Each structure stands twice: as structure tokens, then as C-alpha cells.
Amino acid sequence: MGQTTAEKIFAAHLRDEPFPGTRVLDIDRVLCHEITTPVAIADLEARGKDRVFDNTRIKAVIDHVTPAKDSKTALQAKMLRDWARRHDIKDFFDVGRNGVCHAIFPEKGYIRPGFTVIMGDSHTCTHGAFGAFAAGVGTTDLEVGMLKGVCAFREPKSIRVNLNGALSNGVYAKDVILYVIGQLGVNGATDRVIEFHGPVVAAMDMDARMTLCNMAIEAGGTSGICQPDMVTVDYLWPFIQGEFASKEAALNEYSTWCADADAAYDKLFDFDISKIGPQCTYNYKPDCVKPVTEMVGTRVDQIYIGSCTNGRIEDLRQAAAILKGRKIADSVRGIVSPATPVIFKQAMDEGVLDIFMDAGFCVTNPTCGACLGMSNGVLAEGEACASTTNRNFAGRMGKGGMVHLMSPASAAAAAITGAITDPRDY
Amino acid sequence: MKKVFGGPAIVLDRSDINTDEIIPAKYLTEVTKEALQPYILEDLSLGDFDPKGALLKNATVVVSRENFGCGSSREHAPWVFEVNDIHTIIAESYARIFRQNMFNCGMLAIELPKADIEKIIALEARGALQVAVDLPAQTVTVTAGSAQETFSFEISPFDKALVEAGGWVEFADARY
Numbered sequence: 323m324g325q326t327t328a329e330k331i332f333a334a335h336l337r338d339e340p341f342p343g344t345r346v347l348d349i350d351r352v353l354c355h356e357i358t359t360p361v362a363i364a365d366l367e368a369r370g371k372d373r374v375f376d377n378t379r380i381k382a383v384i385d386h387v388t389p390a391k392d393s394k395t396a397l398q399a400k401m402l403r404d405w406a407r408r409h410d411i412k413d414f415f416d417v418g419r420n421g422v423c424h425a426i427f428p429e430k431g432y433i434r435p436g437f438t439v440i441m442g443d444s445h446t447c448t449h450g451a452f453g454a455f456a457a458g459v460g461t462t463d464l465e466v467g468m469l470k471g472v473c474a475f476r477e478p479k480s481i482r483v484n485l486n487g488a489l490s491n492g493v494y495a496k497d498v499i500l501y502v503i504g505q506l507g508v509n510g511a512t513d514r515v516i517e518f519h520g521p522v523v524a525a526m527d528m529d530a531r532m533t534l535c536n537m538a539i540e541a542g543g544t545s546g547i548c549q550p551d552m553v554t555v556d557y558l559w560p561f562i563q564g565e566f567a568s569k570e571a572a573l574n575e576y577s578t579w580c581a582d583a584d585a586a587y588d589k590l591f592d593f594d595i596s597k598i599g600p601q602c603t604y605n606y607k608p609d610c611v612k613p614v615t616e617m618v619g620t621r622v623d624q625i626y627i628g629s630c631t632n633g634r635i636e637d638l639r640q641a642a643a644i645l646k647g648r649k650i651a652d653s654v655r656g657i658v659s660p661a662t663p664v665i666f667k668q669a670m671d672e673g674v675l676d677i678f679m680d681a682g683f684c685v686t687n688p689t690c691g692a693c694l695g696m697s698n699g700v701l702a703e704g705e706a707c708a709s710t711t712n713r714n715f716a717g718r719m720g721k722g723g724m725v726h727l728m729s730p731a732s733a734a735a736a737a738i739t740g741a742i743t744d745p746r747d748y
Numbered sequence: 749m750k751k752v753f754g755g756p757a758i759v760l761d762r763s764d765i766n767t768d769e770i771i772p773a774k775y776l777t778e779v780t781k782e783a784l785q786p787y788i789l790e791d792l793s794l795g796d797f798d799p800k801g802a803l804l805k806n807a808t809v810v811v812s813r814e815n816f817g818c819g820s821s822r823e824h825a826p827w828v829f830e831v832n833d834i835h836t837i838i839a840e841s842y843a844r845i846f847r848q849n850m851f852n853c854g855m856l857a858i859e860l861p862k863a864d865i866e867k868i869i870a871l872e873a874r875g876a877l878q879v880a881v882d883l884p885a886q887t888v889t890v891t892a893g894s895a896q897e898t899f900s901f902e903i904s905p906f907d908k909a910l911v912e913a914g915g916w917v918e919f920a921d922a923r924y
Contacts (some may be wrong), residue, residue, distance in 0.1 A: 340923065358822065360779045365917070387777070394777035401779065422814040444821040444845060460823035460849035466920045474906065474916070508764055513844050542818065544844055606793075607764060636886035694820075696772040715768045715819060717791045 324582025327547050328478035328515040331579065331644050335438050336512040337472050350437040351449075352467040354382040355423050358442030362465035374409045375471035381432055384408050386690040391697050397651040411446035421662025421688040424448040424630035428532065429662055431561030435482035435550035435576040440464065440473050445630050445712060446545075447538040451531035453550030453557075453579045455515070458539060475544070479588040480515040481506075482581075487596030492746035494640060495530035496632055496710065496729035498522065499537040502593065504611030512542030514588055517581060522595045523548055525670040529636040536631045537712050540608035545698035549577040585685040590600045594620050600745055602708075602728035606716040615730055617742040618703040623705040623728065625656040625737040626719070628686075629693045633661030638669045641710075641734035642677040644748045649682055651740030656683035657699045663688060681737070694717045750914050751835035751854050752883040755808030757890070759869055762794050765812055766819035768845065769793065771828045773820075780829040787846045788828045804832075811868055812839040816857075818845025826850045836881055838888060840865050851907045854915035856881065858888060864899045871895055883911065 325333070325514055335473045338346040352375075359382070382402055390396035399416075406414035415426060433439060434455035439446060442464040449456035459473060467473050483502060502516075516538045523531065528627050531553075535546030548554075555562075555572045566572040581593035600614040625677050627633070627641050638660060658678050660666035666688060669675045675685055692699030693711040701707055701723030710733050714725040727743060769792045771784060778784055789799045798804070810829065815824055816839040826849045829837065837850065838858045850857035858881075860868075868890050871877060875893030882889070889898040903911075913919040 337924070341905040341909065346924070355778050361781070361823070364779065369917070371921070392777070394779075398777060398779060440822075442821055444819065444823075458821040458845055460821055460845055460852060462823060462849065462852035462916050466916055469917075470924045472919055472920065476904075486822070486871055493811060508818060508845070509841065512815070540845060541813070589823055589847070683758065694768075696773055696776070712817065713768075715766050716793050717772060721791065 323586060324584035326478070326480040326515070326581045326585040326587065327453060327517055327549065327694045328455050329581055329585070329695045330481050331436055331438060332478050334436065344474055346472050347438050349440055349467050349471050349473050350379060351432055351439040352464070352471070353423060353427055353441035353446065354380065354402065354464070355383045355386055355443060356398040356402040358461050358464060360398050360466060363401055363405045364671040365465055366393050368471060369655040371469060374411070374468050377409050377411045379471065380411050380468060381427055381580055382411055383426055384417065384420050388420055389417050389422040389696050392429050394420060399740060415474065419663060421665070422478060422630045422633055422690055424532070424536065425634055425661035425665065427663055428461060429453065431558055432573060434558065435554060436579040436624045440467050441571065444539045445536050448532050448630055450535040450538070450545040450547040451528060452554055453548060453576065455545050455547065457544050467623045475559065476513060478515050479513065480517045481511055481589045481591065482517050482519060482587040484592045485518060485595050486592060487522060487602050488525065488594060489522060490599065491596060492600055492731060494729045495526060495533035495576055497598060497601040498595055498613045499534050500603065500727060501598050503537060503541045504610050505591065505593070506541040508540065508607050508609045508746065511538065511543040515545045515547055516541065516543040519549065524551065527636060531635065533631055537608070540712060547578045548655055598649040600725050600729060600732050602724040602732060602742060604713055608727065614642045614725040614728065614742060614744050617726070618744060620717065620726065620742040621706060621709040622736055622741060623654060624699065624701060624707040624708055625650070625654055625733050626699055626709040627657070627730050627733050628659030628661060629690065630661065631712040633659055633665065635665050635668050637710065637730040638665070638674050641730040642674045642704040644671045644731055644734035644735065644745060645681040646677050647736050654737055656681065657686060657687045657692065657739045658683050661688050661697065692719055708733045708742060753836045753856050753883065754879045754895055756806050757809035757811050757877040758793070758807035759872055759877070760794060760804050760810055760812040761869060762812070763814040765792065765816055767817060767822050767825040768819055770817065770825040771822065776822060776824055781831050784828040785831045788832050804884055809836045809838065810834055811865065811877070812837070813865060814840045816842050818843040821845045821847045824895045826855060827855050829916050830855060836879065838868070851910040852916035854911055854913070856911060858901045860899055861899055867897060871897065883908070
């Protein structure tokens with residue numbers, strides 16, 4: 323019997339099986355941010371165990387509220403900063419060099435096919451785009467990860483999602499994943515890995531694959547996983563060229579993590595993506611998904627383009643293509659947050675930020691901020707936001723606010739009219 | 749430290765209660781568990797549910813439906829229960845990260861089939877719910893007025909070991 327990608331990764335990282343069905347894995351990357359890590363740091367200190375298992379495999383960033391908005395967030399940042407310095411964690415990104423965790427860590431080349439990755443953040447599943455097993459965990463799992471370099475999981479069962487056909491005009495990775503979540507339901511993949519296959523994924527660049535895997539958690543999935551291929555190798559090449567004689571050699575090695583043809587899946591879904599148009603959410607659960615065409619005219623007060631889901635350069639380019647030469651409606655505020663300083667600068671150099679600013683957008687620094695209603699664009703009660711983020715829970719972006727999740731192109735179209743709009747009209 | 753399980757229960761009769769409802773993100777700027785205490789279930793959308801009400805204040809057990817604790821990985825969700833002395837949750841199913849966070853803190857996230865949850869919710873009509881947990885026997889006994897019913901639950905040996913050890917840090921520190 324063949325193996326899924328997750329089964330191969332688990333087998334290669336198995337440290338212990340303390341009980342049947344429980345796999346304790348060695349972890350290649352323990353990622354940290356300032357919201358969920360400080361309590362772990364304080365607990366380790368209180369236990370007299372202020373140590374780290376390997377300061378080269380731990381990466382840290384201040385991203386959720388940055389620069390600090392008040393004394394409390396300043397303290398969280400300080401606790402992470404002091405800890406990183408104390409343990410000589412070189413890959414620590416502070417104000418000015420910091421970006422949204424699931425954008426900046428891949429950008430630095432830290433995630434490789436076959437890796438195990440944990441972080442105290444549910445959207446850690448993003449990194450499965452590289453053919454890694456990447457799971458969001460709580461602070462206690464993170465704490466043990468920091469101290470011991472291990473994490474426990476149940477046996478990995480996988481759901482195979484075949485994305486057949488091709489993306490139509492105006493349809494992006496965000497539309498695909500919203501559609502998939504709508505089909506699977508918010509707990510359709512609980513305790514499962516979602517393994518993405520098919521020509522639609524094969525044709526996606528890494529930015530799009532990260533968008534796809536980012537929202538696996540919204541269907542309950544432990545990790546999203548794409549199959550490593552030459553697109554993966556091309557993205558990683560600047561970081562791995564010293565390790566391989568050629569890209570083909572890298573591909574040969576990375577391909578060993580691809581699922582076997584006879585791997586066993588818990589469930590199998592085939593979706594004809596050619597048939598779907600732009601998608602967006604209604605109501606307060608991420609599986610409440612409709613075609614944008616059925617939501618056209620729904621009023622919004624704010625447009626938010628950014629986050630670990632859709633704050634990468636491709637996302638900004640897609641929105642800018644629609645905004646170019648146009649103004650946003652008087653009735654809305656537009657906010658764009660490039661997810662990392664590199665993306666920010668790239669968008670600046672390409673003139674993408676000029677387009678946003680000329681259209682009337684506010685350009686903010688890289689941060690998670692508004693996505694979870696912490697800073698930089700919190701909604702007032704009764705307001706609605708067309709957002710490229712990942713969660714439309716009641717109150718997520720501000721108490722009493724409504725969030726409509728959609729692609730950057732759809733969000734840009736909504737900015738122009740002040741209501742949900744089919745991006746294919748532009 | 750080992751937790752106390754069972755006691756007076758409150759029913760949160762809805763599926764998909766998410767971590768933003770359990771503890772809104774604006775309170776994630778706290779760096780101690782104790783500071784979260786006043787904000788429990790502050791944003792829960794559930795009829796006339798009152799997060800400051802006596803029923804929640806007295807409860808040490810929460811009973812709910814499917815996919816409890818979905819959304820964020822924030823352990824602040826189990827912590828806000830922990831610092832309000834709620835160490836037992838009984839639901840049809842959980843989001844993975846929330847469930848693991850509960851066991852990692854040495855607390856109980858008990859899964860019961862839909863039919864059993866329905867029975868417990870029906871018992872509420874008979875009087876205030878009182879839950880007794882027998883972890884070795886893997887049963888919960890629910891009393892309401894003169895009515896009483898016992899339900900068996902499954903728990904993985906690993907999760908049981910975490911509860912017995914007092915949590916994952918204790919377990920992992922002793923073993924790795």
C-alpha cells in the first residue's frame with residue numbers, strides 16, 4: 323500500500339509512539355509570534371526551563387499588532403524580543419523587518435518539502451503549500467516544541483481533493499478554496515490533512531498555493547498539502563542552490579514526498595474548477611459561500627486587502643489591475659497591508675502602491691491587525707467589510723461587524739462600487 | 749496541577765461555537781491566564797445567553813454540540829474556561845486544536861454521540877444539571893432533579909495520560 327504525503331512525513335519524523343495511534347514527531351520548524359508565545363515563555367521561566375531545543379530551527383516574528391498599539395502589546399513584543407535575544411535566535415523579525423508570519427517565513431526560504439512545521443497560529447497550514455506537514459497548535463504544544471522539538475499528533479488521515487479543469491477569467495486561488503470549504507463544511511476535514519491535486523494546483527504559483535492551503539483550517543483540516551514540483555523548486559532555488567547540483571536534482575529529491583499513486587485516502591473529492599466563478603462568503607461561517615453573482619449589490623463600508631491569505635505580491639497585483647485608473651467609492655474606506663517588507667517594497671517599485679493610493683486606499687505596514695480585529699482597520703458595529711482575509715466569524719474584525727471573504731480582485735471591484743461586485747465586470 | 753472534573757453544568761445549545769466567541773481577540777494582549785477571567789464567552793451568539801449570568805458563574809462543566817472551539821489556535825479559549833473553574837467540556841465533536849489544547853492543559857474534552865447530548869439537554873428540563881465524571885471508568889453521570897443518566901465515553905490512551913499527568917508539558921518533560 324502506498325503512502326500519502328503526510329504519511330511519508332510522519333514516518334520520516336517519528337520520534338515516539340507512546341500509545342497506539344499517537345505519533346510524537348520531530349519538528350523541523352517551530353515558528354513563534356508575539357500573541358501566543360509570551361505565555362509559553364513565561365511558563366518555561368516559571369518552571370525553571372527557560373531553554374530552547376535548537377535556536378536555528380526556531381523562527382520568530384512580531385506580526386499581530388505591530389508597531390505596538392499600547393502598553394500591553396508593547397509588553398508582548400518585548401517578551402518575544404527579549405527571549406529571542408536571550409537564546410540567540412538569529413531569525414527574529416522586529417519592527418521594520420517584520421511581516422505576517424505565514425508570508426515572511428516562506429519568503430525567507432525556511433519551509434521545505436517534507437518538513438514538519440508547528441506554530442501557535444491556526445493558519446500554519448499555509449506552509450503545506452511546499453509539500454510540508456504544517457499544523458497550527460496551541461501555546462502548550464508550542465512550548466513543548468520550543469523546549470523539546472517534538473509535537474504529538476494522531477495518525478494522519480488525508481482527504482484528497484482533485485482540482486480539475488482550469489481557472490476561468492476572474493477566478494483565483496481564493497475563490498477555489500472558498501468553494502472547497504463550502505463543499506466540505508467547517509468541520510468536513512477535522513483531524514484530516516487536505517491533499518490538493520490536479521491541473522489547477524499544478525498551474526498555480528507558490529503565492530496561490532499558499533492561499534489555497536492557508537484556509538484548510540476553515541474546513542477543520544490539520545494541514546493543507548500541495549505536491550512539490552518544479553514550481554516549488556523554482557521558488558526555493560535562491561535558498562537551496564548550494565545544496566543541489568541542479569534544479570532537476572532538487573526536484574528528484576523533493577518528489578519523494580509526493581503521494582504514491584496507490585495511497586489510501588479517507589475521502590476523495592473531484593471538483594471541476596472550470597465551472598466556478600468568483601466566490602464570497604455570507605453570514606458568519608467560512609462554509610457559507612456563494613458565487614459573487616448572487617451577492618452583487620450587498621453594501622460594504624470597508625475594503626481590506628492583506629493578511630496571510632491574500633497579502634502577497636500576486637494578490638496586490640491582481641487588485642491593482644482592477645483599481646488602475648479608478649477611484650474607490652466615496653462611501654468606503656480602502657485599506658491595503660502588503661504582508662511583508664519585501665512585498666511592500668516590490669509593490670512600491672512596480673507602481674502597485676501608487677495605483678492603490680491614487681484610487682484612495684490607505685497603505686498600512688505589514689501586520690495581521692485588522693484581520694482579527696486587533697488594530698489597523700477594526701469595524702464599527704453594523705459595518706460590513708469586503709475582505710481578503712480568512713475568517714468571517716461574528717465580530718471577527720470588530721464587534722457587530724460583518725465580514726465578506728473574497729479574492730483581492732473581488733475586493734478591488736467592491737471598492738470601486740461600494741458594494742459586492744463581479745470582478746469580471748472590470 | 750491536576751484538575752477537578754464534573755459539577756454544575758451549563759448547556760450552550762449550538763454547533764460551531766468558535767474561539768472568537770469564547771474569548772475575543774482583543775483580549776489576546778493579556779500575558780497571563782488569570783487576566784482573561786472576566787471575558788469568558790463575551791461574544792457568544794446564543795439567544796439571550798448572558799456571559800455575566802449566575803448559571804455560567806456557577807458552572808464547572810459546559811455541554812455543547814458539534815465542532816466546539818473551531819477557529820483560532822488560541823489556547824486562551826481553554827484557559828478562559830480553566831480560570832473560571834470549568835475543566836470539563838462535553839460536546840458532540842471538537843475542532844482539533846481546541847481539543848488538543850484542552851488535554852494539553854490537563855482538562856477534559858469529552859465526546860458523546862449526538863443522541864447522548866440530546867438526552868443531556870432534555871434532562872435540563874428536569875432541573876439544574878449536575879455532572880459527575882469517572883475518568884477511569886470513562887463515564888459521565890448526569891443528574892437533574894430526581895432524574896439521572898450515565899453515559900460512557902471514549903478517550904484515547906494518550907489524552908487520558910495527559911489528563912493524569914496534568915498536561916503535555918509534564919508528560920513531555922518526563923519522557924523526551
